[in-house]
Amino acid sequence: MTSPDRPRALPLRSLHLALELEIPSDVRYIERVVEMVARQCEHLAYSTRQVSLNVPVALTEALSNAILRGNREHVSKRVQVRCDVNRDRLVLEVVDEGTGFDLAECLVDATSPENVVREDGRGLFLMAQLMDRVERFANHGNVVRLTMRRHD
Amino acid sequence: MSFALRKQGEIVVVDVEGQLIVGNRQELKQKVLDELERGEKKFLIDFSQTGYIDSSGLGVLVSLSKKIREQGGELRLANLNDDLKTLFELTKLDTLFQIADTRERALESF
Numbered sequence: 001m002t003s004p005d006r007p008r009a010l011p012l013r014s015l016h017l018a019l020e021l022e023i024p025s026d027v028r029y030i031e032r033v034v035e036m037v038a039r040q041c042e043h044l045a046y047s048t049r050q051v052s053l054n055v056p057v058a059l060t061e062a063l064s065n066a067i068l069r070g071n072r073e074h075v076s077k078r079v080q081v082r083c084d085v086n087r088d089r090l091v092l093e094v095v096d097e098g099t100g101f102d103l104a105e106c107l108v109d110a111t112s113p114e115n116v117v118r119e120d121g122r123g124l125f126l127m128a129q130l131m132d133r134v135e136r137f138a139n140h141g142n143v144v145r146l147t148m149r150r151h152d
Numbered sequence: 153m154s155f156a157l158r159k160q161g162e163i164v165v166v167d168v169e170g171q172l173i174v175g176n177r178q179e180l181k182q183k184v185l186d187e188l189e190r191g192e193k194k195f196l197i198d199f200s201q202t203g204y205i206d207s208s209g210l211g212v213l214v215s216l217s218k219k220i221r222e223q224g225g226e227l228r229l230a231n232l233n234d235d236l237k238t239l240f241e242l243t244k245l246d247t248l249f250q251i252a253d254t255r256e257r258a259l260e261s262f
Contacts, residue, residue: 027175053204053235056171060206064174111244119215120206122243131240 010085012044019083023063025071025096030063037083037092044087047151049124054130054148055090061123062094062144063134089132090148096100103136123129155180157187163194163262165255169201172209180226181212185219195208196258200231205239215251224249 017040023029030111042051063079071077075084100145103124108115110125128134153170157172164187172180184195197213205213213229220227230252232240240246252258 030175031164031171049235051239053238056204057206057239058175064206068174079259084210089240111242116248117214117218118206119211122210125238126242127205 015044016086017044017083018085020081020086021079025067025073025075025077026068026080026097030060030067033063034059035083037081038075038094040083040085041090044085044150045152046090050148052149058130059092059094059126061127062092062146064100065123066094066096066142066144069101070098072098088149090146092146094146095134095139098142100136100138100142103134107134113145154194156236157183160196160259164192165259166195166200168197171204171206172199172202172212173204173206174208176210177212181216185214188220188223188225190211192221193194194222194262195220195225195227196211196230196255196262198255198258199228199236202236202257203233204235210239210243210245214248215244215256221247226262228252228261230255232239 009117019036019040021033023033037059038055039050041055063081066075066079071079077097082093084091107124107128108121110116112121116123126128131146131148135145137143153176157167158165162202165175166180166184168180228250228251232251237246240249240251250261252261
């Protein structure tokens with residue numbers, strides 16, 4: 001008697017996920033959004049480190065900035081999140097209703113002797129450390145775009 | 153996300169259960185400051201149940217470290233998983249804090 005064929009693993013190469021959501025300017029929504037996005041990366045076999053550290057921390061920072069700084073926690077303002085992920089890379093865009101900021105000016109070295117003792121100022125630094133690219137531009141709002149290549 | 157505080161000898165041990173991030177870090181700060189105000193001097197924060205910390209969570213730890221030191225106290229951190237260790241290394245906060253691999257080593261080091 002022959003044994004039944006083992007089911008073949010689904011080839012992920014052509015899988016592409018796109019997620020678009022909108023949240024109020026309330027930091028309590030951050031964890032849920034991060035969980036959803038990290039789950040998509042997990043489905044596409046991004047590395048454990050990327051799923052448990054890079055994406056959660058970078059996205060939490062971007063959402064936190066959008067809510068607290070961009071939208072100043074105004075109850076009527078919204079934050080949009082667009083997630084586009086395939087087997088090669090993840091692109092996240094976080095959009096707030098604020099006037100924007102100068103990325104180059106705000107990307108300070110949080111590890112310098114004067115900065116390491118500060119209580120603030122690590123958000124953008126961490127985003128730049130954990131993502132392959134961080135960009136900011138205006139497009140129907142203030143957009144912060146994070147790009148990360150997939151690691152095994 | 154929640155915190156459990158309890159005394160072990162002279163040391164206040166705080167167990168952080170879940171992520172330490174923008175939505176909850178004020179609560180940790182307040183709980184520890186309340187104990188500091190009551191005269192407690194030795195604090196151990198145990199992160200064995202924490203997956204990640206964001207910059208505001210790190211900021212609160214920096215703030216607590218300063219305030220505890222100002223009162224002549226000591227703060228130790230224990231049980232950082234590999235992801236948390238990476239965060240502390242990236243931000244060079246591993247040079248600012250006393251970090252122990254285990255709770256026991258942390259308790260012994262006071």
